[in-house]
Amino acid sequence: MARTLMALLVALLAVGLTACFDGDPEATPADQVAAEDRPDDEGDGEAADDGELADTATFVAxxxxxxxxxxxxxxxxVEFTLVNEGMADHNVIITEPTEIEVVGTIAxxxxxxxxxxxxPGTYEYVCDIPGHAATMNGTLEVTE
Ligand SMILES: [Cu+2]
Structure with missing residues (x-):
């Protein structure tokens, strides 16, 4: 008798759960597409709120x-951060193959x-404050 009751309970539970999953009136097809289009978490521990960034990088001057x-x-x-630990103004400007301001001048x-x-490509950058480029320059590889 106990077994019969148990089987009946399990059966009722299963029917109840199925009904819940089948009958979700709020999940429209558009919602489901949006959910699938969310950028994957790349497993780098970053929260999803920066999911549109391909990368982040930091310069310390x-x-x-x-x-x-x-x-x-x-x-x-790519989100670039420039930390100016000096006294003078500094910036990061890509000069080749075309001029791109990476981070503008900060004090x-x-x-x-x-x-x-x-x-993707190979980029040359400098700090373009007069006199700085001779020692403040480098190459940045941008990969697929
Ligand atoms: Cu500089």
């Missing part, structure tokens, strides 16, 4: 060199962030 700089980033929207002690859309 002192007078007059970059003490920290990316050598390679992924193509797409000593400041930090700025800028998002730049980059195609």
């Amino acid at each position: 002192i007078d007059n060199e970059f003490t920290e700089f990316p050598e390679e980033v992924s193509a797409g929207a 000593g002690g400041e930090t700025a962030t800028n998002v730049v859309e980059l195609e």
Whole structure:
């Protein structure tokens, strides 16, 4: 008798659950498409709110060199941060193959962030404050 009751309960539960999943009136086909189109979490621990960024990279400038700089980033929207730990103004400007402002000029002690859309390729950059490019320059590889 107990077994029969148990079987009956399980059967009722199964019917109830099925009914719940079948009868979701709020999930329109458009909602389902939107859910599938969400960018994948790449497993890098970043939250989904920056999902549209291809990469992030940081430059640290002192007078007059970059003490920290990316050598390679992924193509797409890249969020660059420039930390100016020097006294003088500094910036990061791509000069080749075309001029692109990566992070505009900031004063000593400041930090700025800028998002730049980059195609795959090899880019040359400098700090273009007069006299700085001789020691503040480098190459950035942008990969597929
Ligand atoms: Cu500089």
